[in-house]
Amino acid sequence: MTAELVRGQNHPLSQVRLEIRVSAGRPVMAVATLGDESGKVPGVEWVAHPGVPTLPGLEVSRQAAADHRLAVDLDAVSAAVHRVSVLLALPTGVGGPVSFGSVAAPFVAVTGLDGTEVATYTITGLEAESAVVALELYRRQGAWKVRAVGQGYAGGLAELLTDQGLSQAHRLAAGINDAVVQGLARSVPAPPRTADGDRSRQAAASALGPDQGGSPYGAQGTPGGAGPYGSAQNPQGPAGTGYPPGATPADPDATQPTPTAPATGGSIDYSHPRRQNAAPPPPPPTAPPAQPGQPARPVAGDATGWSMEERLYNQVWGMFEDLARSTAAYRSAVDFADTRMEKELDQVLSDPRSRMGGQGDAAREAAQAKHIQLVDQAREALDRDLVQLGAEADVVEPALPAAYARWDSPVWHAYRVPMEMPMAVRLGDLTLPESDPLRIPMLVRLPLERGLWIDSGRSVSSDGSFADSHDLRRLAMESAVAHTARLLAVHPAGEFTVHVVDPAGSGARELAPLVRSGVLAAPPAVGAAGVAAVLSQLTERVDLVQMAVRGGMADSLPPGFDTAQQLLVVNDFPHGFDDRAVTQLRYLADEGPEVGVHLMMVADREDADSYGPLLDPLWRALLRLTPVPEDHLADPWVGHAWTYEPSLVPPGSQVLQQVLAHVAAARTKY
Numbered sequence: 077m078t079a080e081l082v083r084g085q086n087h088p089l090s091q092v093r094l095e096i097r098v099s100a101g102r103p104v105m106a107v108a109t110l111g112d113e114s115g116k117v118p119g120v121e122w123v124a125h126p127g128v129p130t131l132p133g134l135e136v137s138r139q140a141a142a143d144h145r146l147a148v149d150l151d152a153v154s155a156a157v158h159r160v161s162v163l164l165a166l167p168t169g170v171g172g173p174v175s176f177g178s179v180a181a182p183f184v185a186v187t188g189l190d191g192t193e194v195a196t197y198t199i200t201g202l203e204a205e206s207a208v209v210a211l212e213l214y215r216r217q218g219a220w221k222v223r224a225v226g227q228g229y230a231g232g233l234a235e236l237l238t239d240q241g242l243s244q245a246h247r248l249a250a251g252i253n254d255a256v257v258q259g260l261a262r263s264v265p266a267p268p269r270t271a272d273g274d275r276s277r278q279a280a281a282s283a284l285g286p287d288q289g290g291s292p293y294g295a296q297g298t299p300g301g302a303g304p305y306g307s308a309q310n311p312q313g314p315a316g317t318g319y320p321p322g323a324t325p326a327d328p329d330a331t332q333p334t335p336t337a338p339a340t341g342g343s344i345d346y347s348h349p350r351r352q353n354a355a356p357p358p359p360p361p362t363a364p365p366a367q368p369g370q371p372a373r374p375v376a377g378d379a380t381g382w383s384m385e386e387r388l389y390n391q392v393w394g395m396f397e398d399l400a401r402s403t404a405a406y407r408s409a410v411d412f413a414d415t416r417m418e419k420e421l422d423q424v425l426s427d428p429r430s431r432m433g434g435q436g437d438a439a440r441e442a443a444q445a446k447h448i449q450l451v452d453q454a455r456e457a458l459d460r461d462l463v464q465l466g467a468e469a470d471v472v473e474p475a476l477p478a479a480y481a482r483w484d485s486p487v488w489h490a491y492r493v494p495m496e497m498p499m500a501v502r503l504g505d506l507t508l509p510e511s512d513p514l515r516i517p518m519l520v521r522l523p524l525e526r527g528l529w530i531d532s533g534r535s536v537s538s539d540g541s542f543a544d545s546h547d548l549r550r551l552a553m554e555s556a557v558a559h560t561a562r563l564l565a566v567h568p569a570g571e572f573t574v575h576v577v578d579p580a581g582s583g584a585r586e587l588a589p590l591v592r593s594g595v596l597a598a599p600p601a602v603g604a605a606g607v608a609a610v611l612s613q614l615t616e617r618v619d620l621v622q623m624a625v626r627g628g629m630a631d632s633l634p635p636g637f638d639t640a641q642q643l644l645v646v647n648d649f650p651h652g653f654d655d656r657a658v659t660q661l662r663y664l665a666d667e668g669p670e671v672g673v674h675l676m677m678v679a680d681r682e683d684a685d686s687y688g689p690l691l692d693p694l695w696r697a698l699l700r701l702t703p704v705p706e707d708h709l710a711d712p713w714v715g716h717a718w719t720y721e722p723s724l725v726p727p728g729s730q731v732l733q734q735v736l737a738h739v740a741a742a743r744t745k746y
Contacts, residue, residue, distance in 0.1 A: 078193040080497060081211075081224035082523055083670055084625030087195045089213065089220040092150040094194070095187045096162055098210070101180030102173055103140035104164045105256050107233070108148075109240055110134070111159035111212075115628065116241030120248050122157075123237075127255040134160065140167050140256045150213065150220050159214045161225075161240070164199075165207035165233040165249075167256045176202035176228065184210045186222050193382065197224040200525065201670065205229055207236045216631065374468035376475035385477055389499050389519060392472065392480070395465055396506070396516045396711075402461040403508050404714040409454030417447040458510060466514055473517075476502075479566040480517055483558070483725045483732070491735055493569050493742035497522055501566050503559060503701065506709065506718040518709075518720065520699075522566070523641055527665050527675030529698035530556045533682055549680075551703035553586035553647060555722045556678045558732065559701075560645055562723070564595055565735050569742035573640045575614070576600040577607050579652025583678070587647075593736035595743065607652045611660040614644055614673055618664065621671040642673045649679040650687070658687065665697045 079087040098106055110122040110131065117123065124131045126138050133152030137144045148160060164182055166173060173179050176199075185196045197211055205228025212223050229236040233252065237245035379390035420443040424436055474485070479498040481487045482505075501522055505515040532552035533545075564572055576587060578600040590596050601610045617638075624633055633639070650658065665675050677698060684691050700708065707719040725732045 079195040081197040083226040086223040096146040098144040100182040106144040107163040161212045207233045406458040413450035533680035553583045555703040578647045583647040
């Protein structure tokens, strides 16, 4: 089982011979320090770096690279060593980036010698820092553990080493940088890009997001880590870029260039920063080969990845990218045809001799006929792509695991509480007007990197029907319950705790499945007193974890402390909220996700207009979802406004109750 860590989280190590893999998207220096019982580094002989890459039980890369593989044998390190810290730093004086805020979020994986992942960590939240403690392996009561640290230093490697107690930190940092600068000249370049238009699935995708893995979505849908979707109002680019599709590093230590944004009119690079090319090639197709001249028959899981789950996740990304590109090409062709026809008609009308009579009519008919021909050709090409994508969707959808599947999928009938958290969770579907009825699953990376906002305001759905305010509030709560149940279902027993705030009790009917099944931490809180109690509990939890992590004492949390991910579902905001409660809610939205406290709000933004711009940061911090189909999500590359459709339980289905019963039973055993 792979543990996907967040900052401050730790995980036991069952192996002593390990490999630590780093993917950064840009050349970085990898350094490892050995610490004594107090965590301090006694001297330079306790540091493995490009100039001295080998120590007993430890070996690092000899130069800066976008990818690193560090070898660790914990049995071979000295008995005086109690901590092994993995440091990443940007080289100086080579014209590269000066801070991690301008590069892709580094991804670190601890694996066994057979490549099996033990724990992974994506280092997010860095800005002006140029050096970071990625993670540490530490000895505790005779056993070894790994902890995700993510502590950055704006003063660079010298400041980091000084903080670890090394008296000669500045001299050593300068020597390491000099060794790396000399090594950069010997770096092996990456292979060239593949030809434009060549479909490739070699770059592993994540979130959002962009990154940024991931929840992959940003404010009102803008990307945030691991996902492809943005906001029609405020589209943003991905958090980082990785290798071009099809590229593989020629050498593990080779310096890899980062793709740059294409010029206007050029091809779009959809590569992703995580696991760019470290994954194995996709398995050979099992379907019969296609006839000559026909497109290849789709196979579920034909993307790159370490597991079938990851291959399916990346394949869904590929389908999204292909649909975005095909639709962009079609729309561009239609725009060109419109512009050409207008130009030809203007030329006809500009000549007084051709305005009247048969010559003018013939010219207009010719321009219109050419327009129809160009549009038909573009539509024919789009239809070919849609047929291929539809065939791929037909084989991918039935193969998706529960976390990625629709509620009407048969996979839920065999549902069992998982032993580990999946890479992502499905929150709905995405489509474009030209591609209907093709649907692309909307997958959001786990753990969530931002909260969710289920918009209960008055809205016009994509089919043109006007939704009543009362019906929208009811549908919004049903959507929130379905999303909450899915999040509970995809987490291992005891690793996801749900709190509900329903001040006026208006959501009692929709919340009944969660209440009856016993999966909530406590009954829904009602009234102003209930709101205050729950918010105080969770804000204190955030404060406590932050202090423990920043003080390097994550293992010293009180006995019985609930280390599970926390979700707070808020209904009917701002009813029952005073100014203090609103401030606490904003704090949870901003600081909570980093320490495992997430927010799901069911609210109409207009209801909170009395607060003015005070709450604007709150709404921007959340991923806006709707209870009815609505075209409010936009991808950052070509700016399509995608129609989002929520993932709801089919009417009359008992799947929600059955899944919640399994979750409740597992919680009891846990």
